[in-house]
Every structure is written in structure tokens, then in C-alpha cells.
Amino acid sequence: MNYQNLFSEIAVEAQKIEDSGAVATYIPELGNIDPNKFGIHLTTLDQRRYGLGDFDEKFSIQSISKVLSLTLAFELEGEKLWSRVGIEPSGTPFNSLVQLEYENGIPRNPLINAGALVICDILVSRLENPRKDLIEFVRQLSGDGNLDYCRRIAESEKKTSYKNAALINLMKDFGNINNDIEVVLDLYFHLCSIELSCKDLTQVFLYLAANGINPLTGEKVTSISNSKRINAIMQLCGFYDEAGEFAYKVGLPGKSGVGGGIIAIHPGKYCVAVWSPKLNQKGNSHKGMKVLEFLTTRTQSSIF
């Protein structure tokens, strides 16, 4: 595949897409972003890199980071993890309480808010310095020792995030949160506040295209089997109630964030990240999804 030509085509195509969505405003700090930002970056397993637009500008990756906390908790807990969180699509919006109440405080999967809160609870229990150890894990994946949380975003979210407080209190009531609520929420908000560029993202997540190996260092991030399993979970649960749409149109496992970022993995081939802040009604980047659909259609690179 000649990705250089492909990126030239994407540049033309991206211009044509009417960008009808709206920037997320529920976290005040996110509402300040320039809605016309657009970047895309692709890194192949053999470390070829292709970028377009604002691919080198850092932005708030938000829920995309839930894949990283899942990877870390899965390494620490193993299959035991699934007694506290499921692996099924939720069929409901990303922060619904209904299912939690019907299902005794066990979130459907680790990529919705409730599930990610349980993952954070596990990390608080397991790690010596949860906040420090978690960012260190991301730094190693990226090869950039200066990566950090955005305290401003974390604080902004903390002040306004009543829905997440409702979710964690409900789970605590069901006995599925072991640590102090404030401590777990603090880790969660920091997790969501990580800022990476599209270029960074393709590096950080490349291990999922590479059977669990960090291609930069050759170190094992997770087992082959777990790497496939995380991809499977992303495929089924990575886009809230638009997971089917993404599988249907893009055909790759991936994960979105309300900051407007999306990553997608072609196992054995590449990792691609796109950024465009305007979200569609389901909370996923409008233009980001369209560009990825174009990319996989042109390259016929669906896993299906």
C-alpha cells in the first residue's frame, strides 16, 4: 500500500466532508478548543509514519486512555478482572446508570465510564503510586518521558462531573468499589486528562497492532492473547452505541474520546489516529469517523 498517495487523497477528501457536529461542552475546558482542528497520523508496524494537518498537536484524548488503563489492570489482575466488569457491548449511552442498577453494579465493559471507574479502583488497589505509575506506563509506551496529565482539564472535570459521581456511588453501594470514592475519581479524571498528539497516539497504541510488543523497545506490553482480547473488546465496545456503525463502516477495532480523537488498529499492519473536535450525536468525532471510513474503504483494510 502506498500510504503517501493515500494521505494525499485523504487531504482532498477531508476538505469535502461537511463538519456538522458540535464540540463537547460538558467539560468547560474542552469547549475552548478550535473546532476546525484536523489531524491524522498512521504508523506502520515497520515504523513508517504518515501525517496530515494538525497531527503533531497535543489534545485531550479523554476516553481513548481507557484502553491504556485496561491494559495495565489486565496485566495486574488477569482473568480475575472479569468478575468485576463485563466484556459485552452496553447497547446504551456511555454513562448510563440504568444497566448498572439492573445488573447489580457490574458495568458491561471496561470502556464505558462505569467500567473505567472500576478499572481505576483496581489500579488504586494494585499500584503503589497510582497516578505516578500510570503516567509512567504511558511514557514508556510513547518513548516520551515528558508526557503528563493536564491538571487543568482534570480539575475542570472534577468540578462538574456529577454523572461520574453518581456512577461510582451507585457501584460503591453495590460493593463494586473498594477504595475511597474521591481517590478513585481523582485517578479517573487524571486518566482522562492525558494529552497526546495523533502522532503520539499511533506510537502509544502500536503494541495492539503488534501482538502486545512495543515495537519501539521490543518489550512485551501484554501477551499475544491479551492483545487480541483488548482489540476484540474495542471492536465491540469502543464506540458506545455506535460500535456497530464503526465495525460496519470502518471495520477495525478502535476507540474514541469526546476530545474528538479516534484510534484504530489494523492488527499486524498499522495503528492510525485521527483528531477532529466536532462530535456527532453519539459522542464520536463526526469527521474522524468519515475519514477512517474513507481510509479503510480505499485500502480495503477491514479485518472482516
Add this chain to the structure above:
Amino acid sequence: MNYQNLFSEIAVEAQKIEDSGAVATYIPELGNIDPNKFGIHLTTLDQRRYGLGDFDEKFSIQSISKVLSLTLAFELEGEKLWSRVGIEPSGTPFNSLVQLEYENGIPRNPLINAGALVICDILVSRLENPRKDLIEFVRQLSGDGNLDYCRRIAESEKKTSYKNAALINLMKDFGNINNDIEVVLDLYFHLCSIELSCKDLTQVFLYLAANGINPLTGEKVTSISNSKRINAIMQLCGFYDEAGEFAYKVGLPGKSGVGGGIIAIHPGKYCVAVWSPKLNQKGNSHKGMKVLEFLTTRTQSSIF
């Protein structure tokens, strides 16, 4: 991959699996099946064939046939199809009415009962002789001109299927069924009554591993794009509320039926079918899922 050796291993492994499920009894005729039947068959794109146990015995494929009616309706309607049925996982059991009521009679996807009823309604509208044309479509895929519905099963289901009658009446109330309810239900029960062996199944569904081409005849069943899309829908919706479990453990798109059959597709490589009548609590073949997990683990043949 040496599939011959693999099948020897599977023969040993299948013996070890404790078969704790129960045969489906809600259709009286299904309850008469020998619960200890077990067969598996794999056909590769280049037409190598491997079988074990009762792989050549016909059984009621039930919901597996929903992939065939979907393929046919998708060819006839194209993208318009998705105005009447979704492509998202349901997150609920296979025959739930709750979601239908909340979502104005639009089923979540074409592989749950409600969705398959809508597909049958479309076939009734589109085909000259729906029952005849549908079985003819399956005959062409299989290369066996004698394949047929099992009238006994179809009649048995018709007499007892109050839940499906509830589903179709609810959708009719919402205006999402155009034809006479009795006519649509008749086609639906016949669709579910098709009997195929594991060997037949791997032949019939091989087009989904072959970019939409029937390898037997070289004829195009559906487009490359639609073939991938049907695989994506199977991956997300093929196992009711155990879709995540199947993606996680087996890692291939597939579809199960309450007759105890499961098919799975490795795009570009093979189609495999397994049959074991005892079902787990989610309504999927207990042993069938375990054997497929063993197969894909041993061959590392997950799409993820």
C-alpha cells in the same frame, strides 16, 4: 496450518469438555434431539475439508439462517435496508421486547428475532415466491439442489411461538411490518427450519470468507464490501448478549442457533461449523463455543 493434526487434537479436547448445558425445549421438536451429538467441519478457501464426529448429519440450523436471509435482503435493498433495522448490538436477550418499545419498533440488528422478522417482511415484499426463492438461494450456495425446509419443525414452532407473535405485532403497531403478519411469520418459521450438516454449513457460508464469491461456482453472492459488512454485523450481533464473550474467546465473526450449531468465519482463510445441542444459559452451544475457542487459540487465527 496442518488442520489434520489440529482435528486430532480437537477430537481429544472435545472428550474432555464437561457438557453442562441443556437442549433447547421451547420448540418441542428440538427437544427430541440426541444431546450427545457432536460434529465439527472446516472448509478452507482452497476447498480442503476436515471433519470430525457427526459432521455429516443434518440438524436444525435455526438462527444461523438469519445470516442467509440478511444477505439476500441486503442484495435486494442495499443501504436502504438500515432505515428499518439497526446494526448495533442489542445488549439484551435475543427476543426482548423492551428495546423495540423504547426504539419505536426498529430492531437493533438483523440477527435478533425482531430484526430477522423485518428481513422476512422485506423478502415477502421483494420476492415473487418468497419461500421457494429463499430455499433456492440456499441450494445454490450449497450446490445441493435437494436441500429443503423441515415442515415438521416449521409447524412445531408456528404453534408455540407466542413471543415471536408478540414481537411482530408490536412492530406492525409501529408501522415497521408491511405485509400480513401470518405470511411473514410463515416465511420466518420456514427460514428457521432449514436443516444442514456442519459440512453443508461450511460450504454454504464460505462466501463470507471469500469476499462475497461462492468458491464452488465462482459466482458473486454479494459485493466485497457487503461481505465484510455482514461479517462485522455477525461479530457484533451474532451471539445475543454473549457477543463480547465470543469475540473475546474465539475472535472470529460467527453466528449461533438454538439447534446447537455455530458457524465462524476467518476472512480469507476458512469457514468452520460445529454442532453440539446442549446450550449454555445465554442460548449458545456450550461445547461448540469451547471447541471453537480451542481451535482459534491453537491456530492463533483470531482476526484481532
Add this chain to the structure above:
Amino acid sequence: MNYQNLFSEIAVEAQKIEDSGAVATYIPELGNIDPNKFGIHLTTLDQRRYGLGDFDEKFSIQSISKVLSLTLAFELEGEKLWSRVGIEPSGTPFNSLVQLEYENGIPRNPLINAGALVICDILVSRLENPRKDLIEFVRQLSGDGNLDYCRRIAESEKKTSYKNAALINLMKDFGNINNDIEVVLDLYFHLCSIELSCKDLTQVFLYLAANGINPLTGEKVTSISNSKRINAIMQLCGFYDEAGEFAYKVGLPGKSGVGGGIIAIHPGKYCVAVWSPKLNQKGNSHKGMKVLEFLTTRTQSSIF
């Protein structure tokens, strides 16, 4: 209380009420009614009678008749009745399937559609000639031997009532319908098709203001205790998800129908019936509720 003066006041008041609702159209025959019809009639325990407007014109009482079928079935079954239908408010619209699915096919109460269908199933089991015996029961209450079902309305509803067919099939699936679905639906549609005037209604339902005695004949319709219990059920369940509103504003047990009729009972004092076909968003007569609120406010005749 000088009801004559009250009715003069009501005549003035009724003119003032802006009638913003809409006539029910889901049964085609109901849509043909003159939306400006308005009648009210009150009968006291000592057989004083007060009427206004179209109080002597018969109309389709629809769900109001569910109180009559309940009274009859309660006499036949006694407390055993409550194993098949509850006595709690539904908290949902009158024909919802959601609760039925969550609660194993046991309807919340006998005044929502699902509950009334169970009551009809009981009557089919218990009565020799269900249709004939039921109308005979109503004739005795009214003292009018010519009262009858409206076959045209019954047929009209039968042809279009997919939601009721969904409800009864779902309950049959749960084992809570013993007789043939068509037979039960036929009785149900006939039950709903009964036509009475406001004047008739106050006579028919007077037994509920009179501790279970038909004041016309002195015959016992039901026991004191059952009479109070039926009133209690009406109070909690007689207005779908507007039961609280009716209790709050009118303060009497009552029952509405989509034909625009409402009856209300002041135990020990009177029965009042009102008719105005335009319904509010909850499916209850808009003007009817306002007039009854005026009546009980002016007379301070709430039971609370």
C-alpha cells in the same frame, strides 16, 4: 349540597375551558366522533339525578368497562385473582410491554390493557357464554335490557389492534393466558365497545358508591369489602400515568376511557360521569378532568 346550582355553575365553567386535546384516532371508528360533544351527569345514592349537555347520548365507554369486567371476575375468583394480576400502579403508559417482560407476564393491575386481557381470559374460563353473560351483567346494573356491544367498534378495533395482540401473545408466552388468544381478544374488544350515556354510567357504577349494592334493585353486586377494594384500585390505577394528577386535583376514585368518558365515585354520596372526546397527552379527557376538578373543588367532596 345544592347540586342544581352546582350544575348551573358547571355549565358556565365548561364554556370557559379551552379544549386543547385531540380525539383518539387509533381506532378509526372513534375518530368519527364530534369533538365538541360535552355531557355530565350525577346520580346520588338517594337517586337524585342531575344532567347537563349531551348527558343522555350514548358513546363508546372503552376502558371504563374494565371496572365492570374486574367486578365480575373478582366475584368469580375472589382473592385468587391476584396471583395473575397485580394491584399496583404501573407508572407507565396504558399499553406498555416493558413491565410485562420484566415481571414475567403478570400485569401490574386489572385496569391497564394487559390486566384487562387477563381478566377477560378468566371470564372466558369461568362463564358459560362469556359475551352474553358479560353484557347481561351490565344490563342488570343499568336496568336497561337493551344495552349492547357496538359490533362496528369491536370489529374496527380488532382489525387494528396490533399492540393488544402483542400484549396477549407475550402473556401467553409467559403462561398467563389459558384460553385461545382469538377468543380472549374477541371478548376484550366487545367489552371495550360497550356504549353508554353519562346518565347510564352513573346508574351502572352507583354500586361502588353504595357499598356494593345496586340501589336500583337492592341486589348485592359485590361485598362491601370488595366494593372498597375496587375503589382503591381505581384510585391508584384508573388513569394510567396520570393517576396521581387525578387523585391530587379531583380527589375521588375514577376511571377514564379513550372515548372521552370519565366516571368518578364519591363513596356514600354519588357517582358522576362526564364526556368530552378530546384527550390530553396522557390519553384522558382534557375537559372532563377539568370539569371534575371544578366540581370537587366547589363541593369540597374529595375523599381525602
Add this chain to the structure above:
Amino acid sequence: MNYQNLFSEIAVEAQKIEDSGAVATYIPELGNIDPNKFGIHLTTLDQRRYGLGDFDEKFSIQSISKVLSLTLAFELEGEKLWSRVGIEPSGTPFNSLVQLEYENGIPRNPLINAGALVICDILVSRLENPRKDLIEFVRQLSGDGNLDYCRRIAESEKKTSYKNAALINLMKDFGNINNDIEVVLDLYFHLCSIELSCKDLTQVFLYLAANGINPLTGEKVTSISNSKRINAIMQLCGFYDEAGEFAYKVGLPGKSGVGGGIIAIHPGKYCVAVWSPKLNQKGNSHKGMKVLEFLTTRTQSSIF
């Protein structure tokens, strides 16, 4: 009615009732209560008083106090109140989040936890010293200037009440809580912690049997109309998902608390309070409900 004789009969009857329930334990302090406590007290409008058993011992009235906060907030806000909380039965357990999520953070009624939290939010906005002013209001009703909150119970509930924290956070997210969450919860827990005896309760709530007048002082607590309306709300919403059962068997408006207390009102006649700590599966006093059923059956004093 000879209440003296009635109370002798109740003494005999109460012995016979098998007390199969369980003491509430979700608030640790409540679990310490002697499960065999039993008291009942009735006060008539003309200030005759009848007591039995532990009728003069104070206990935690818990949710019964929600009627008092409602009365106070209703006086302060008037009909405007109903834009923030409904008057319909919930049809679900007392602390469900499901309905709140579906209905945009507007609780179904002021007697479930969510609704009482909104009422507390209103009191925090309206009163100068919410905690002090609220207890003062109760003191005036009772004529006992020493009545107080139980700080131990309030603290105990505060530490363990994750479900209430979930509810209020969810409503804050929907914009239906105006004040600081901690402040509102503090008032709520104090409200629930009030300790009164059965004798106190019949005095405190007598205004609802007396058209809103405090018979002790002759002062107007609330208007006639509001008094009736509060009774109507109690009738429909006072017993969570057992409201229909209470209306059916007891036939009076009332309110229960998890401390095992129940009050019931016969408008124009009396107020009765009963206490027995063992709760049935719906969270209402098992023996309390049975004794009240006996009382109203013997005296035929249902409002229906």
C-alpha cells in the same frame, strides 16, 4: 366507634401475627433496635387518645418525615413545586435511579428518596437556618419543644448512604439540585433521623386529618386544599411499590419508614401510628401493615 374495645381486640390480634420480616440493616444504627418492639397509638380529631404496647417510646421515623418536609416546602413554594418533582406513583423501589435517568432528573413524587432530596434542596434555598427551622416546624406540630434530630443516626446514614449520593449527583447533573450536594444531603439525613413515639406521631400528623389545622393550637399548618392534596399523594406514593397493597387492604392514606413506623390518616376522624421494626420485602413494617388492616376492617373506616 368504641376505640377502647377495638384496642383490646388489637392487643389479642397482634399476638397472633407471625412476624416474619427483618429489621433494616443498611443503616448500621437501625440494626441495633429490638425487633420485638410493638406499639400503636390513635388520636381522634377531638383529642381522644388510645395506646397499646411501646406507643410512648421514641424510634427513628425515617421516611415518615418526608411528609413533613413536603408540607413545609409546599407552603413555601406552592404549585411551583411541581415543576421540580412529580405527583405520580413510581412503580419502582424507593431508591431507583432508572426512572430518574429516563425522566431527566425529575423524581416521580416527593415521598421517594430522590423526591425528598429535591424537597430538601428547596428548603435549603428557602429557609434561613434550614436544619433549625425544620425541627422547629416539627416541634410546633407536636407541642414538644425538646424534640430533636438524632445526630448518631444522621451520622451513621451519612457514612453509608452511597445510593442517596448517587441519586443527588444524578439530579445535580440534570440541573435539578441548586445547592451544594453536601449541604442538601446533610439536611436530608437529619430529616430522616427525627425520633418520635407513636403517640408523638399521631399528634404531629393530626393536621392532615383536620383539614390542615393543628388541633392542639388551632393554627393553620396548611390550607384545606393542600391538606387533601398531601393525603392524595400519600395514598398513591406513600408505600413505594406497595402503595396499591396498602390502599387495597388498609384503605387510608399513609406513610411508612424503614424504622418500622407507619402513620395513617382518616380525614375528618383520626390519625393512627404503629411501630414494629421487622420489615417485609418491600421495606414496609410487616406487622404494622397487618395491624392497620385489622383496624380498618374492624372499624370499616376505609376512605373508599
